[in-house]
């Protein structure tokens with residue numbers, strides 16, 4: 001049995017859900033999970049529908065047939081085969097906690113994706129990555145070599161067919177051009193509860209501000225540093241007796257969890273860009289149960 005996901009975004013109007021559900025039913029598909037959001041402010045409608053294709057119709061065939069349904073509504077849509085695994089490239093600098101957390105969740109099947117490579121501007125994690133049978137790419141970055149370093153990164157994206165790039169504490173600002181080319185396909189973890197404390201050293205900024213909560217934010221990367229559409233956030237409590245170094249230690253778990261949740265949402269097609277914001281639908285039943293290690 002083929003299992004698939006249909007994602008749709010269009011201007012809101014009556015009849016959308018009826019048209020979609022009629023098409024899927026007539027194509028032999030049983031809807032197993034569905035979520036929708038009607039944004040009254042922007043007039044945009046979003047839906048994510050999970051289905052079992054009882055006749056074994058492939059998502060590509062469904063995609064072709066759906067064009068006639070989509071056209072009158074001006075739908076932007078996509079059919080995704082639930083068995084296909086997104087190709088993901090991870091980038092890291094000196095702090096490896098998010099990288100290790102992603103590698104662990106990947107190994108136990110909690111993040112069903114294909115990690116096609118890890119890129120770093122440092123050598124700290126080369127051994128761990130290679131021990132996971134994942135290609136490691138060392139791309140040193142200096143101010144005068146940033147353009148060539150990004151060209152190298154893009155060659156790796158193209159050669160591997162990477163569909164998503166995850167900045168797991170990669171501490172280099174990406175160029176406007178790269179952000180445009182990869183719009184909606186680069187996820188970053190920022191170690192503050194945005195919009196507070198953008199840029200470098202957010203924990204030091206937070207310490208000097210005397211906060212009682214620190215946080216982490218995962219967002220799509222845009223040319224405007226740490227201002228991309230937010231996907232996931234969380235917080236942790238701190239006290240007057242703790243230092244900025246304590247914040248770094250307390251923040252590690254929050255950062256790792258927030259990034260993993262954002263990656264999970266993206267690879268399961270649960271995130272829609274809604275202007276400068278996102279719509280994030282809940283996980284379908286069973287999508288957190290790790291597959292047995294192979």
Ligand SMILES: Nc1nc2c(c(=O)[nH]1)N[C@@H](CN(C=O)c1ccc(C(=O)N[C@@H](CCC(=O)O)C(=O)O)cc1)CN2
Nearest residue numbers: 171172173174188189190199200221222223224225226
């Ligand atoms: N174009 C964008 N690039 C990056 C973003 C983004 O939102 N848009 N997020 C950052 C991550 N980040 C905070 O989360 C961040 C990383 C690096 C810096 C910074 O000032 N880096 C210096 C070099 C620092 C070093 O070499 O150690 C620089 O690039 O000149 C600020 C914020 C990832 N990139």
